[in-house]
Amino acid sequence: MPISYNEQRRVFRLDTPHTTYLMGLVGSENFLGHIYYGPSVPDDNMEYLLRLEESPFTPDGNARERASFYDCFPFEYPAWGGGNFREPCLRVRDARGGGNCELFYDSHRVFQGKPALEGLPATYGDGCETLEIVLRDPVLELRVHLLYTVFEDADAICRSARIENAGTEALDLTAALSASLEMDAEELEVITLHGSWAREQTIDRRPLRPGRQGTFSQRGISSHQFHPFLALCEPTATQERGLVYGMSFVYSGNFLAQAETDQYRRVRAVLGIHPDSFQWRLEPGASFQTPEAALVCSDSGLGGMSRTYHDLFRRHLIRGQKKHRPALLNSWEACYFDFDHERLLQLGREAARYGIELLVVDDGWFGRRDTDTSSLGDWRVDLKKLPGGLTRLAEELADMGVKLGVWMEPEMISPDSDLYRAHPDYAMAVPGRTPTQARCQLVLDLTRKEVRDCVYDQISAVLRSADIRYLKWDMNRPLTDVYSPSLPPDRQGETAHRYVLGLYELQERLVTDFPELLLENCCSGGGRFDAGMLYYSPQIWTSDNAEAVDRLVIQEGAALLYPLSSMGAHVAACPSHVNGRVTPFAIRGQVSLTGCFGYELDLDKLSEEEQALIPGQLAEYRRFGPIFREGDCYRLASYRENHTYDAVMAVAKDKSAAVVSFVQVRSRASRRSLRLRLAGLEETALYRREDTGEVRSGAGWMRGGVLMEAVLSDYLGRLIYLEQVRE
Numbered sequence: 001m002p003i004s005y006n007e008q009r010r011v012f013r014l015d016t017p018h019t020t021y022l023m024g025l026v027g028s029e030n031f032l033g034h035i036y037y038g039p040s041v042p043d044d045n046m047e048y049l050l051r052l053e054e055s056p057f058t059p060d061g062n063a064r065e066r067a068s069f070y071d072c073f074p075f076e077y078p079a080w081g082g083g084n085f086r087e088p089c090l091r092v093r094d095a096r097g098g099g100n101c102e103l104f105y106d107s108h109r110v111f112q113g114k115p116a117l118e119g120l121p122a123t124y125g126d127g128c129e130t131l132e133i134v135l136r137d138p139v140l141e142l143r144v145h146l147l148y149t150v151f152e153d154a155d156a157i158c159r160s161a162r163i164e165n166a167g168t169e170a171l172d173l174t175a176a177l178s179a180s181l182e183m184d185a186e187e188l189e190v191i192t193l194h195g196s197w198a199r200e201q202t203i204d205r206r207p208l209r210p211g212r213q214g215t216f217s218q219r220g221i222s223s224h225q226f227h228p229f230l231a232l233c234e235p236t237a238t239q240e241r242g243l244v245y246g247m248s249f250v251y252s253g254n255f256l257a258q259a260e261t262d263q264y265r266r267v268r269a270v271l272g273i274h275p276d277s278f279q280w281r282l283e284p285g286a287s288f289q290t291p292e293a294a295l296v297c298s299d300s301g302l303g304g305m306s307r308t309y310h311d312l313f314r315r316h317l318i319r320g321q322k323k324h325r326p327a328l329l330n331s332w333e334a335c336y337f338d339f340d341h342e343r344l345l346q347l348g349r350e351a352a353r354y355g356i357e358l359l360v361v362d363d364g365w366f367g368r369r370d371t372d373t374s375s376l377g378d379w380r381v382d383l384k385k386l387p388g389g390l391t392r393l394a395e396e397l398a399d400m401g402v403k404l405g406v407w408m409e410p411e412m413i414s415p416d417s418d419l420y421r422a423h424p425d426y427a428m429a430v431p432g433r434t435p436t437q438a439r440c441q442l443v444l445d446l447t448r449k450e451v452r453d454c455v456y457d458q459i460s461a462v463l464r465s466a467d468i469r470y471l472k473w474d475m476n477r478p479l480t481d482v483y484s485p486s487l488p489p490d491r492q493g494e495t496a497h498r499y500v501l502g503l504y505e506l507q508e509r510l511v512t513d514f515p516e517l518l519l520e521n522c523c524s525g526g527g528r529f530d531a532g533m534l535y536y537s538p539q540i541w542t543s544d545n546a547e548a549v550d551r552l553v554i555q556e557g558a559a560l561l562y563p564l565s566s567m568g569a570h571v572a573a574c575p576s577h578v579n580g581r582v583t584p585f586a587i588r589g590q591v592s593l594t595g596c597f598g599y600e601l602d603l604d605k606l607s608e609e610e611q612a613l614i615p616g617q618l619a620e621y622r623r624f625g626p627i628f629r630e631g632d633c634y635r636l637a638s639y640r641e642n643h644t645y646d647a648v649m650a651v652a653k654d655k656s657a658a659v660v661s662f663v664q665v666r667s668r669a670s671r672r673s674l675r676l677r678l679a680g681l682e683e684t685a686l687y688r689r690e691d692t693g694e695v696r697s698g699a700g701w702m703r704g705g706v707l708m709e710a711v712l713s714d715y716l717g718r719l720i721y722l723e724q725v726r727e
């Protein structure tokens, strides 16, 4: 029983394979407090961590000090008001304009399985148990249903809240976050991911300071700039040692991930939809479901946290995980908008020559899309470019043994489009203002069903028009004019979240109607690379920056949370169209190999030496790709940290084989070899290193490591493959 309730002590207990989570009821009013989250403990008697003796004035003992109690009690799901001055999860504006809310335990139940979260991406699967605790505000008759799911095979707690108006008057939620965690702030550091276009998911780690720190997005998307994730860790935590807490948000819009250190050096970490751009009207009888927060606690460092997230997401979130991930050729950096049927066939022939399985026709095949200034919303083939349409293209590619994939940007509308001319109101705009264009385009109002239907009819018509195996769903701008005529003026605060719900509904229809389709999400690269989108698409284009050196840093950040199988990783044109760097073809190939591999350039323009490397790269992807995508991932070295070399290792789940990708970016001014200690192997098993034939025990490879020879050169790549020797 991973979930239990000790009636005598009034303590709820959640056990994952290696962690324990404790909550307790306090006082006659039944406040729900957070007691402990961390490595497994057998004890239930840890209520002393609520520190009631330091603040002996529980309201029923000393109601005159209610404010002091609220100011320091570690609420499990804090609500605003009454003296809780720290960031709350819940804020309410009631029918009279009042803003206070107090939550007390009402009831609970434990059940097998996990309910779906209506309209939202969320973890799922068998082998799990769920605890529902109902809290109640007796004045408002507001009920908060806290859901906690524990999977047998994951050291994670998946949390969300459903807020129900059981009263007789409408009220507005002005904050409805998904989770809060309270702990002592002593000796903790905070980790977030930040960046910009072409520099997504860069890891940042810093000490916790008094006050609020964290990360957020108000761009309508999870964003390139910040990431819906926050970790707290011991300062001594390393890749494989030390305590780390992760909070990942299964959501793709505005978010707040924040750690607040208070006057008592306690920290409250919260995660949820950003309250500043949120409001939700709750009529009597109605409910609001928050998105899910996936909490992980690892006692084996950052790597332990990462592997837990990888497993959780692969087994219980990414529905397309088992889909085949073909090596592909994408037309974007090969020809941008400048192609026609013949040119695409030429790319198809290039793909066929090397056995590349899929040609992806990126932007430019529809409407009059010769530049990025027009045609979004007009998802009809440009018959000048492709006289036989996608149908003939797919057929002729199929004759070569190559499958067809296409690009679309379904959420957008160009002012220069037939759709806009027919339905200018489909674009989001604030009344009386000219909407802000970005990349010459506006955003469709996905909160409206007729707009979603119009988009969906077009997408499905395209997908039914030809044998299309793959769709790249792009989204190239933030939301700036967040307003929908579908809502009255006093409910416009719902628009940003309703947009995300509309997006989810569209992608749900797509994956339901086209179960064989491989969907890859994209947002000007990784602007919406998040756990929410992974529920719909098993891979996401990680960044428009595919230059290998920058990509090492971006992929390290992404792999902190997401399995390597989720990262689109291509060998792009050189010098890089994004940063101008000249990086050898072999290195570009090796860095891409650890994700979902492809080429994004004109293979015919490569030198003979480079072309000669292609068959080997594809063979390596076929051979090692499954281990990188499905195995346990260990970061052995970080170029971001050491500025010289990078090494990532993947070990097959049954530990029968392992592969290390080592990239020396800059020459080391040393004639001594470099020792790289391996990880994750079975201690007592014997492993043969394929390139040298050396045989050592797993323990030997892990304690002794491998010596990487001193090569006085920039850009050195090595793939080391180890296989268990079986008698």
Ligand code: DGJ
Binding pocket: 332, 362, 363, 407, 474, 476, 522, 523, 524, 525, 541, 543, 544
């Ligand atoms: C942005 C994407 O990130 C690129 O890969 C490419 O698809 C362009 N959009 C096309 O407009």
